[in-house]
Amino acid sequence: MKIACLQTVCGATDVEQTLDRLRDAAGKAAAEGAELLIAPEMTVGGYPLQYAALAQSAGPAEGPQCAAVSEIAREAGIAVAHGWPERDGTHLYNAVRLVGRDGRPLAVYRKAHLYGRAEQELFTPGGSGVVQASLGGLTVGMLICYDVEFPEAVRAHALAGTDLLLVPTGLMSPWDFVAQTIVPARAFESQLYIAYANWSGEHGGLRFCGRTTIAAPDGTVECLGPTASGGDQLLFGEADPATLASARRTTPYLRDRRPELYES
Template sequence: MNKRLTLIQLDVHVKDVEYNYNRVTELLHESLSHNPDIIVLPETWNTGFYPSTELINYADANGERTLSLLSTFAREHEVNIVGGSVAVTIDNKVYNTSYTFNRSGTLVGEYSKMHGFSPAKEEIYFAGGTKTTHFELDGIPCSTVICYDIRFPELVRMAALPHTELLFVPAQWPTMRLRHWQVLNEVRAIENQLFLCAVNGCGAIGRVQSTGHSAVYDPWGTNLLEMDTNEGIATVDIDFAVVADIRNKINIFKDRRPELYHL
């Protein structure tokens, strides 16, 4: 089965919520010219990655604005959307949450980032999620983790275990750790034998530069696509027969011995 992934690498404006929603809407419409099967957005595109007490004033209350925008767009244009993530408020707590919609506009995946990036005090200002997400897009088993989560192989393996073939990683990853971004995403694709679609922000987040370099890796670790540091849209076609091929040749899931793993 072949599918076309379209990545939207966004220059998010910190705290400028109206600009960000308008810009995402523009880029979603532009992306339709790529004839996508799945459109993917970056992390915290509504507010910017902005751990602060002010964040609650800018976050999307109960995710309502984001849910309406993405659900309506997916339904009207019959396209799958992995909504990156947005800052949302639920019961006076702020979460870093990803919403995924199928072609009918139905919410099929919801995931809140588990691991707060402690150097930025993210765990203080964002409440952490407690469960993985598993969903299908056009019959393809998928999952999502967010940014810093990719540094935790235990979580990614949990996301991969139910036969996941495509993992999404929305992020706001900084230029100073670009090499980590590239290596970690490549390795997670290899060790879990799946396609990995990592969509990063770009531009300045306060004094920190988001590095861009959104990318797609296949289960062999081959880099199928890597963007530059600029805002833009990029598309790649992927063949899911590759997943069955590598899992038949090197079946790590059959060879696992979880009874010996004591973490």
């Protein structure tokens, strides 16, 4: 399955602007033959987290913000994974939603590991470790940004049969090594693909490092985005079932585990 990651520039944006950028990216990705587009953390509303934009972009999974993304997927004929602030009653979640090429909702994941005081004060942590859906013959799972830095989170997906792990992110400098080193290591040690889509640029005193990454289970990196760019970029890779099968035969970490030794 050909996949595309959107690396987009941060800045002062509103919901309509972020949706327009996503619409443009979806059309271009589909034209290049991609079946799935992964956009960064908080796709709708954008980063940095500004209260006015957050209030405008927050809503339920069946709300108008998500309905607009479903329509984008339908128009372009491509599956889309997008971030947004999910409002559920009195709770606000940092969430990612996956929709099929027909716009039909497939899954919603709420970020479980919240990074820093700002996120911890703003959001409620999600309570589900593994959220999956079937897409293009692959089992697709989702995490968000900081989640992927916990090896247990990725290994739980591997044990549950995830083939392709989607990770919308908002990684800032100087933590570029997460994209360059940790993400490929997670893909190799848990024998799955990881698509890690990040912001780039600087705004409001925050600098996002780019480095969007598609890492394969055989230790290779399908693509690594630049640290900075003058505009939005699409980076492409292939999630190949044959590579998955070969990597799992060659490096059988999951088969050779001895979990009885790791229990407290």
